[in-house]
Amino acid sequence: MQNLNLWMHTLVEVWAWDKTGRQLVDRSDSPWDDSDRRPSHADRRKALRRQILQHQLSTITHAWLLPRKIIDLAKSLMTFAA
DSSP states (O other), X not given: OHHHHHHHHHHHHHHHTTOOHHHHOOOTXXXXXXXXXXXXXXXXXXXXXXXXXXXXXXXXXXXXXXOHHHHHHHHHHHHHHO
16 A cells, blocks of 8 residues: 555656646645745645646536536535645
8 A cells, every 4th residue: 555655646746847836836725825935745736636626627518518507616616625
């Protein structure tokens, strides 16, 4: 199990390798946090999670004809998940 955790940690770091700090960090929920602080692994992991959720949502909305209300609800729920 530890081997899988190390692989997942490594894959997140590789995914974030060429991303800028601005792309990785969303400090809108914590304005008191130092904006100049370099992104942590948790920041990288959250950015990857946000990208995956946004991709899934955009795929679903293009494939299905969903009411605007449902799409807005899904976007607001996505902010809690990410």
